[in-house]
Amino acid sequence: MKRVIMLLLLCCILLGCGTFANKTGNGLQSGTDVQTEPGFQSPPLVKSDRSYPRLVNYAHMLNHYVLNAEEYLAQWDVIIINPQSAQLQNFSLQSIRAKNPGIKILAWIPFGSSSETWEMSLSMPNLSDYYIKNVRGQDLRPPWGGHMMNPWKNSFGWPKHVLSFIEARYLDASKPERCYDGIMFDCLWEAAPAWWSPDGTADINENRKFNQSDNHLYQQGMVYLLQHLRSDKPNIIITGNAGNPWRSGSPYYRYANGDMAEDAFSSNESGQTNSTWRFQWSNYQTCMKEARSPQYFFMIADLQYGRTLLEARTANRLTSDDRRRFRWSMTTTLLGDGYFGFDRGGCLHGQLWWFPEYSVDLGAPAPGYTAPKTYRKNIYGRGIYSREFSNGCVIVNPTSREIVVEFTEDHTDASTGAVARTFRIPARDGRILMQVK
Numbered sequence: 001m002k003r004v005i006m007l008l009l010l011c012c013i014l015l016g017c018g019t020f021a022n023k024t025g026n027g028l029q030s031g032t033d034v035q036t037e038p039g040f041q042s043p044p045l046v047k048s049d050r051s052y053p054r055l056v057n058y059a060h061m062l063n064h065y066v067l068n069a070e071e072y073l074a075q076w077d078v079i080i081i082n083p084q085s086a087q088l089q090n091f092s093l094q095s096i097r098a099k100n101p102g103i104k105i106l107a108w109i110p111f112g113s114s115s116e117t118w119e120m121s122l123s124m125p126n127l128s129d130y131y132i133k134n135v136r137g138q139d140l141r142p143p144w145g146g147h148m149m150n151p152w153k154n155s156f157g158w159p160k161h162v163l164s165f166i167e168a169r170y171l172d173a174s175k176p177e178r179c180y181d182g183i184m185f186d187c188l189w190e191a192a193p194a195w196w197s198p199d200g201t202a203d204i205n206e207n208r209k210f211n212q213s214d215n216h217l218y219q220q221g222m223v224y225l226l227q228h229l230r231s232d233k234p235n236i237i238i239t240g241n242a243g244n245p246w247r248s249g250s251p252y253y254r255y256a257n258g259d260m261a262e263d264a265f266s267s268n269e270s271g272q273t274n275s276t277w278r279f280q281w282s283n284y285q286t287c288m289k290e291a292r293s294p295q296y297f298f299m300i301a302d303l304q305y306g307r308t309l310l311e312a313r314t315a316n317r318l319t320s321d322d323r324r325r326f327r328w329s330m331t332t333t334l335l336g337d338g339y340f341g342f343d344r345g346g347c348l349h350g351q352l353w354w355f356p357e358y359s360v361d362l363g364a365p366a367p368g369y370t371a372p373k374t375y376r377k378n379i380y381g382r383g384i385y386s387r388e389f390s391n392g393c394v395i396v397n398p399t400s401r402e403i404v405v406e407f408t409e410d411h412t413d414a415s416t417g418a419v420a421r422t423f424r425i426p427a428r429d430g431r432i433l434m435q436v437k
Contacts, residue, residue: 040316043072043354047100052362052389053330053432056080056298056339058260060108060184061350065089072352074099078296078339080184083107083170084119087178094177104237104296107170107180111162111225112187115146120165130158134197135208142196144347148187151221152204159225163232171233182237182257183229189242190250192218219251226255230292239296245283248290258287258296258338263345265329266305277398277428281332288336289372297338301329302345312344324429327415330357331430334394335375335387357432360414363390380405392434397425410436 045068056078063085066072073079074096081091093105114121121127132140132148140148151159170180187193192202192214201210204217229238241260246252252259264280280299287297303322304312318326326342333340343351365374366388375387381403385396392411397403407421414432425431 040318040351040353041355043075043352044359045071047074048359048361050359050361051364053334053358053360054078054337054339055358056300056341057352058262058298058300058341058343058349059352060085060186061348062352063089063350066352069352070095071099074103075354075358076100076103076341078104078106078298080106080108080298083178083180092177093180104181106182106184106237106239107166109162109166109183109185110146110187111151111159111185112149112189112193113142113144113146114149118146120162123165124158124161129153132192132202132204133206134194134199134201135203135210136199136201138198140193140196140202142193148193148196148202150204150218151225152217153206156221156224159221159228162225163228167229167232171236180236182239184260185225185238185240187242188222188240188252188259190219190222190246190252191215223251223255226252230255237294237296238292239298241298245287245297248286250290253287253290253292256291257294258291258298260298260300262300263304264299264301265325266302266345277328277332280329281335281398284332284336284338288338295337297336298341299329299333299338300341300343300349301325302343302348304345304348309347313348315344323415324426326355327357327430327432328396328398328428331394331396331432332385334362334432335385335396337371337374356417357414360392360432360434362392362394362432362434365389391437392432394430394432395425396430397427400427402426405431405433407433412436 055076057073057076058080059073060080060082062069062081070091096105097103110118116122130150130153132150134140142148149158166183170178173179192204194200194202194210202214203210204214226238238256239258239260240252240256241262243262245259245261261280261283265276284297284299288295303315303318305325307315330340342353343349369375369388375385377385379386380395383399384403385398387394395405403425405423405425410419410421411433412419413423414434419436423431423433
């Protein structure tokens, strides 16, 4: 965790960027138009039938003009967009839904930290009173800009304001052109974010001390937000992001439909060890077991592993290791019913990239491969995970050795297009193998 924080601090300082600046169009842009990048494909303009894979686009930093943006966004199963930017760019939610009636559109709401350029913050009376301070009275300010917000102070004053704001503007069913299917709350941590403090403390109750009580009160504020939103809007989708998914037993799962693994298989861990896969896999399973139904788990992988933020921003081609991590994280997601996305990563989300694997239709899970036991182990070798579908199969190799998989009929590798009956799957990799019909 410390490595990730230091990397974010260094990169954001060097770039002079801020996450909220990115998200409101006042700072670092999220990359050039996808159509000018030779390393990535543009999405199709017409939605094809596809049961699996399930795809999510964490597009809340899509703050620059892209031709056909609505048609492109409609290709995903779930999109998470900044409602303020969407309004500025005249995105039509109804137009997106007309192109893909099954899509779920979530409003990205920066709850745990706030920016002075965000309308939700500007409309809050005495906003600065709700900035978290450390025991020395210093504001907690993350490297992407803005302030960490205190959800407990003044009898949950900040959550009450946010609830009133989003319910009136983004969850009013009488205004379908502005009504979202749900919310994705960013920076929804389980403990007071003392890691953003100059001295490592976060004084939630403002008694000039930092102890477990501050973490408890901070979590109370988060629970207040989720509990009351669920009560007010029982049928919407509620999700959150804390970087890593919430721990098993988190009270947030009682009210939320799921959460996110941001920068999965990337900067959160070393990126190349078996334990990293088990870390991601365990978190994924926790969400799918404990979150409120229907579950929405977002596996958001990226190309930031081994790169600075500046290099991730300007990269226009994937390396062979990028492709390996793409396959590994995507096939891992397909072992369950979560949603997969791939972009530039934290501080840079908002690309419209399309990959060959996105265009296949695995069909419905085969009998015995539906929830709650969606996957099997050791069918294709010791330590190998797999899932069967009506049109093919997914095989994940989290081990340190290459495996050879043999079929009695031809299959097509969704990543390469190769047709064969025998496939080699390298260590820490995965494959989508389609039946040839």
